[in-house]
Amino acid sequence: MSPTDTLEQTSTTPLTSEQVVQITRDSNYGTWRFQKGWNPMHIVDAEGCYITDGNGKKYLDFSSQLMCSNLGHKNQAVIDSIAKQAQELAYAMPGYATTTRAELSQLLLEVLPKGLNKFFFTTSGTDANEAAFKIARMYTGKTKIISRYRSYHGSTSSSIAATGDPRRWPVEPRGKAQGIIFGPEAHCYKCPLKHTFPECGIACADYLEHMIRNESDVAAVLVEPVVGTNGVIVPPAGYMQKLRKICDEHGVLLIADEVMAGWGRCGEWFAMDMWGVRPDILTTAKGITSAYVPLGLCATTQAIGDFFQDHYFAHGHTYEAHPMTLAPAVATIKEMKRLKLVERAKELAPFVEEKLRALMVKHPSVGDVRGAGLFWAVDLVKNRTTKEAFNTYADKISGKALLVDQIAAKMLAEGVTIQAWVSHFVIAPPLIVTREEITRGIDLLDKYLSMADEHCIPDGPELPTTAVTSDS
Numbered sequence: 001m002s003p004t005d006t007l008e009q010t011s012t013t014p015l016t017s018e019q020v021v022q023i024t025r026d027s028n029y030g031t032w033r034f035q036k037g038w039n040p041m042h043i044v045d046a047e048g049c050y051i052t053d054g055n056g057k058k059y060l061d062f063s064s065q066l067m068c069s070n071l072g073h074k075n076q077a078v079i080d081s082i083a084k085q086a087q088e089l090a091y092a093m094p095g096y097a098t099t100t101r102a103e104l105s106q107l108l109l110e111v112l113p114k115g116l117n118k119f120f121f122t123t124s125g126t127d128a129n130e131a132a133f134k135i136a137r138m139y140t141g142k143t144k145i146i147s148r149y150r151s152y153h154g155s156t157s158s159s160i161a162a163t164g165d166p167r168r169w170p171v172e173p174r175g176k177a178q179g180i181i182f183g184p185e186a187h188c189y190k191c192p193l194k195h196t197f198p199e200c201g202i203a204c205a206d207y208l209e210h211m212i213r214n215e216s217d218v219a220a221v222l223v224e225p226v227v228g229t230n231g232v233i234v235p236p237a238g239y240m241q242k243l244r245k246i247c248d249e250h251g252v253l254l255i256a257d258e259v260m261a262g263w264g265r266c267g268e269w270f271a272m273d274m275w276g277v278r279p280d281i282l283t284t285a286k287g288i289t290s291a292y293v294p295l296g297l298c299a300t301t302q303a304i305g306d307f308f309q310d311h312y313f314a315h316g317h318t319y320e321a322h323p324m325t326l327a328p329a330v331a332t333i334k335e336m337k338r339l340k341l342v343e344r345a346k347e348l349a350p351f352v353e354e355k356l357r358a359l360m361v362k363h364p365s366v367g368d369v370r371g372a373g374l375f376w377a378v379d380l381v382k383n384r385t386t387k388e389a390f391n392t393y394a395d396k397i398s399g400k401a402l403l404v405d406q407i408a409a410k411m412l413a414e415g416v417t418i419q420a421w422v423s424h425f426v427i428a429p430p431l432i433v434t435r436e437e438i439t440r441g442i443d444l445l446d447k448y449l450s451m452a453d454e455h456c457i458p459d460g461p462e463l464p465t466t467a468v469t470s471d472s
Contacts (some may be wrong), residue, residue, distance in 0.1 A: 017054025046073035062441040063419035068286035072430035085327035094320035118305030122296035125259030125285035126154030131298040142219035150185040150230040166397040186235035220253035225271035228260035232377035253280040263287025267346030267373030295325040341431040345373035365452035383457040389423035
């Protein structure tokens, strides 16, 4: 039976859960994957920290879907804001001012790093980064953007070109034509320069300065302050301050991609607040509405904003500053303040870290635990001496079965969803999560890490003592 036949057969009758999955699989693309074997789970409801499938089974959402449902599901204030805005003004072209646009702008001035006060509203983090690249190039008159290898910045033309992970590979060589060059990430556990912190003097930042000096046409350095999908990598103490100084000395803009790390996820409103460093441009999305509706933001300094008083701002799109996307952001920020969720993420961080570090004592496959707030990674290795991962980027893009996916599947069967990527897990539950729910999720991970332990190479050293965490 063809997808069209299936659609025609079911168009006038309620769909069963099996039909929903079949139609989706037949007529939709499954992203970032081979299509063969895709069998998406049918989700019919979500509330608090839980999602419910078509058979009525509930799952603890241990990674906030795609690290975006920070408020949890079915927050009534956000739901009400959507309905209210739809009744009042469902759409206005971006050349108009709207009340909700002004209200959100006022709130952003309160929560963003001080000095970021000019805003461009988009519909996703990808769009926000595209805007940031164009703004940086128009403002500086330069071309190149330095990104880092362990990074993800989006799926559109320039943002995927700026992505370091293997999702970039299939679109090359077109991606190489976007004026993006790559430098080393600040990853002390697996230093790309094979140095040791603090003796290295933060050589990974020095290397970025070397690139700036030798490229001569660098508009901006782009970083995820805390790297997201690619490992929740927290830079060492002093890195961000040093990078800020380097950019200032060379007339290069610093762009902070806080699509995933922002909105309380790291125990501050934004991850850059952890170091008291203000970027020239900050991009974000996901948690800005807790993913109830699509919204992204590109925020710049006043100096950049002033430049465009007398220079043409060559960017815009139909859904820019869409009222239906802005109202839920207003409600989300107010709810985060009311529930004190930023403070809650910081308070729960030691509890999460203690439980995750206990896994290192028990499981030889756990090479590193790192994170901040309610944003953590558990990194799996075959051997703690060599730090060899169970799978590689090449394995991911080739469709090879990944050990972390097998463990995640076991957890899913027992009612916990967790994000797995190549050879680590991302633990990022909604900020409303309870200690009991955290314990349940980590205990289930504990149960199935034995699958990795079985494949470890024995005689590794004792636990590492210099892992970078939120205290660094």
